[in-house]
Amino acid sequence: MSNALLKVTGLKKAYGAIQAVGGVSFEVMPGEIFGVIGPNGSGKTTMFNSVLGQITPDAGTIELKGQNITGLSPLELSRRGVGRTFQTLQVFGKMTVRDNLIVAAQEHHGSMWSRMFAPGDSGLGDKADALIDQFRIRHVADSLAGTLSYGQQKLVDIAMAFMAEPDLVLLDEPCAGVNPSLVGGISSLLKELNKTRKGSFVVIEHNMDFVMDLCHRIMVMVEGKVMAIGTPAEIRANKQVLDAYLGN
Amino acid sequence: QEVIKIANIVELSGGGASAGTNFKNGVELAVKEINAAGGILGKKIQTTTNDTQSNPGVAKGLTQKAIDNDVFAIFGPVFSGSIMVSMAESRRAEVPNFTGGEAAGITEQGNPYVFRTSFTQASAMPKVARYISEQAKLKTIAIIYVNNDFGKGGLDALKKALANSPTKVVAEVSTDSGQVDFSAAVLKAKQSNADGVFAYSNEEESARILRELKKQGWTKPIIGETTLTGQKVIELAGDAANGAIAHVGLTVDAPQPAIRAFRAKFEKEYKYVSDHNGMKGYSGIYILKAAIEKTGKLDRKAVAATLHTLKVKAADQPGVLMDVSFDAKGDLDRESFMIEVKNGKQEVVSILPALGAGAAPAAAAAKK
Amino acid sequence: MADDICIEFDDVVAGYKDFMILNNLSFKVRRGSITLLLGPNGAGKSTVLKTLFGLLKPRQGRILLNGENIAGASQKELLAKGIAFVPQGRNLFGQLTVFQNLELGGITLGTKITHERIPEVLEFFPRVKERLHSQASALSGGEQKQLEVGRALLLRPKVLLIDEPSIGLSPLVVQDVFKLLQKLAAQGTTVLMVEQNVKSALKMADDAIALESGQLVLHKKASELLADPNIERLFLGGGHVPGAAGGSVASALL
Amino acid sequence: MTDFLQLLFSGLATGAIYALAALGFTLLWQASGTINFAQGEFVMLPAFMMLGFMSLGAPMLVSFVLTVLLAILVLGWVFKRGVVDPLFKYGMMPIVVATIGLSIFMRNGVRAGYSAEAHPFPSLFADKLFNIAGVTVTLQDIGTFVLAMAIVMGTQAFLAKTVTGRAMQAVAQNTESASVLGINVPRMIFYTFAINAVLAVAAALLVTPTYLAKFDMGEGLGNKAFFAAIIGGFNNSRGALVGGLLVGVCENLAAAYISPAYKDAVALVIFMVVILFKPQGLLGKKEERKV
């Protein structure tokens, strides 16, 4: 099991009396699409934020490709090829959609000093345009991201996470507010990247069709603890999970 | 030249606003009178007024502007920092420049075009020092001063003047312009156990210092310079001002008839009592008038030269308010006063002779 | 039938400054029904609700509530007429507590009634109840959404405008909320709801309106639409890769 | 020890003055999310209004009431309609700059239109000195301190304890959501600025006897109050009190025991430490969770 891409052990985070994450351990294998589900407030987002250096966990270790990355900053993680999206909308509101995408990848090209003399779009214009087309936001490509509809902003956010071609992407509810036709698109995109580039993903999602169809394995979190980890079929069959989360 | 153009470059906003406004009002009052009486050499005076915002950089620009406009003379700025900068311009253009600044440095640059309208700290402070050590006979003194060029300049001049006297400076307390709470400053003065305190700040702060001194039960002598016993200070400090003694170069409360007349005219025109800055501006214009008339022609260079040896008597030219004489550096000399505040009024306790008039101490205390 | 109509858009033009989103849009919503507003991202669904609730002033056209033109009315007036609105995204006062957020939700009711009703609402959302005195911004995404829905229910609205309530809610909670809406509708509340969770929403709704580029493209009974074989193609993307330009996203990246 | 107490009490009195002026900052920040760089001038103007009424022969309290009304109109309503309403939705920068412009306008308007001089201002309290164990305090000091305390606590209680107070805060945090809930946003904003105007008049009444009515009195007062508000916590009205008192006392102690020339530096050091280790101020609430 030591060849895990991401290995989280005994992760804990409490806010006062609330144990948001209470000892979570799991592993994500290279090339795996790993789902995280669980009722509202079960600590999924907090777990993500701890893994990604956005908040400092109280306990636990996080390893990426065998290296301890606990406590590293989001920047450092991005440099090591970990991308992410946020549950709350996080775009660059006063920049155009196209610039949003370009800036999402430019820092991975060359050094800071060489970028001082690089062309304005860092040669990423085509790539950005391709994603713009795929996410059907061509008509708003030159609008300021802050003026887009909720779903459109969400799409920009997701597209940004892919611009730099990270090895591992953590997505927090990517489908929320996204039109079902594009949900299918996102699903296909992940599958395809997974196949062609051996991209690995961790996805938090409440859309069960999406999760069950896409993920190789799924972890269920309840009250900050892991309730179950297994294949979609196993999870669907788990009585406990049905009661706590899925219903009917 | 049909009119005599004079530029008034003064502090109308920012920290120097009160001083600048008074100076300007004095200038304008004098100009009005002179014009009504037929002008100088038959020519009317025309003034323009510009606000330096109490900022030397702006003052420099405005001086250039005045020169571009071909003015005959420049009045202001009042603040020492500003005139130090702007006088380089008037010098270059050879335009006589009158200032209200009191810093010694102004006339020490060898600028032949700069003239004072008041004492320098260098000439006022020896008089104060003499009073402190010889008349008040204080062994030790604490100095509360405002930490700007005016206050620091005064402090340095006074320390220099006291250096060879029996009086020792036992505390130097820096305060800020605009400061409100002087309890720490007064406390430090008290702690020094000095025989008296010398307070040197702007009008409003002086009033607050006086109040705090009273509050903390200070009973020893309180001595100062012009700003300590100004009309404004008395108004603001109320009872607390009583007993304060100051050396004053110019005061509207002086018993001279010319000064009384000025006081009345100024109050009628502007509905308030002028301070010494108003007198500086007013007498400055009359000094210029006297110089031009003595020169007999409107030639800046010649007028400047005249000014350097000029002596004007108030009897001949009432507008200069007191007999005054200039020296080669542009410094002026005249009588001055020791003032004490009694029952909310300035009272002249003694008239000190002009420095040039010999050092005989004026024994006669002139009562109003 | 006419007096059965609760909300009517009549030839409405509305948008943001000079950018017109809705162009001559007309549709009607039956009283006591749950009407779904569907459409791709950026179609103008949220704009419809915002215009209806007076947050955007229509350039042209009438908006009728029970036959009365409410275009240009203030939110306070609209609330007084029994309309409540749950917008998309985050709409809480993050630095106030959960309880204070609820209190403000009932500001038009007065403190007494609000305090009476808060416990009722909290019954539906146990997670929120547990966090009653936390700062609202500390709640998880789904908890915040629950709080927002609860805050609107406090008003017992006659007309409820609700923009994608399912965003961030876990499946069980979604079911609960949908059931609750059905119950409200049965009691006579008119619900106009935007949803991307098309399949489950259609199952609980009465009518469906679809928008595209601010234009009405379809107005049907929800049950009919659910049975429509074209629905896959229309709303669900049929499972295949979207994208007008052809080619997959992945290939674009490689 | 007596000296120390003397400094302490004087510092508290001065601090109370800072606190009163700082209260305006915290109120506007909490209830409208704005910073008013003309806050000092908002105290200066009522001082002149009161002087004006008094010079017309009105007694002090009558002048105060008339000034309150006038201030609500001018500093409350006109300011809200003229400056806040058009700029509210553009965020902080334009309002900040507009109020900088406004402060220049008010300060120099009073100077050019009325007087560049300082004018004495009558005190609400009799000119009485108390000597307690060698420490002298004036009735004015005590009165200012007590009233400042009461006003700050009252404001804080209003904001935190009443629904209207919270509705005002809600407007600052999320204007659109507030209107969606039926909170009358324009009215809440008006309340905010009306209260601010009243506070300014109260501050003027208590502060001006010491500060003197002068066109630029707002500049120094505004700066100190700004520091005080930051140190105490911008989003908590009690913070204004704590910050004000702290600055007042520290200045005095520093002037006496460290260096008068660097007394401001002491306040500054506290300030820097507070900012770096507790950016929200001593009593301020923590920022929101962002992700």
Next chain:
Amino acid sequence: MNAIFNNKFATLFTVLGALLVLVAPQYLKNYGIYLLTYWLIFIIATMGLNLTIGYAGQKSLGHAAFFGIGAYTVAIMMKAGISFWLGLPAAALLCFAIGLILGFPALRVQTIYLAFATLGFNTAVWLVMRNEEWLTGGTFGINNIARPVIFGYSLEANRPYYYFVLAVTLVLAGLLWGLLRSPWGKAFKALRDNPIRAESLGVDIRNYTLLSFAIGAVYAGVAGALFASLVQFIEPAPFAVGASIMMYLMVVVGGAGYFLGPVIGAAVGVVLPEWLRDVPGVANWYLPLFGAAVVLLMIWLPDGLLSIPDRIKAKRAARAASAARTAAASRIGASS
């Protein structure tokens, strides 16, 4: 960002402006030239501040401190007999270093809290300038600062000095332009719009934050150095917090985040009050009028004067988008 040069109107405007700046001094007297030079110096200083505030979104209220550090560095060095040409780079370097240091609080605190911290820094620097008389001359300032000599040609007179400052302004503007159109420009904006998102995308917000301060400070420092030898006298007052606030005002009035914003903003802050002085009948009221003008400008154009072209463009774009939407809608309408 490049919109401003794509726009024909803007190009025309720029060319006319350039001609004006080059030719006007030939027809101006001393005061006019002095004023223009003053204006250029503030353009340089606010260009730097615009980078910090407008592009990188760091709310700084301490810019005048750098302006002062630049001025004092040159003045002190020249008093010690060191050439202006060594003083200028020294001023720039020193400001860069101190700017980096001031950037550190910005890593901990943001928005208004950062504004407070920078304000404190400014006050501290001012206190040192005022109190350390042995170094800075204290409140007496430093007088008779000479103007530089270039290749044996004296810049003592106003006109040559103006052209010298103009050249410096153009060079610095060019450098900033290059920087902002490179990926750095986007990184700064990303930092401004959403630092949390930016960091997760690999934008080194620490470096960019520090550099936005440091580079901004360099511009202020150079401006300060030029200021010292323009006025030929410095004292602490022009570098107090009030001056920082005025610079902030200039940036916002001109248009924060617009490349040419400082040109307009500095004109409003420096030239407008001077112009108002000469409006007949209002002389005594020029400052209140200036204050009122600032308020009105903000109300009219909250995003600054240079947002006008953007407004027009946005309007046009919105119309076009509306039309496209209607067209799309009618296609859909036809198909169903």
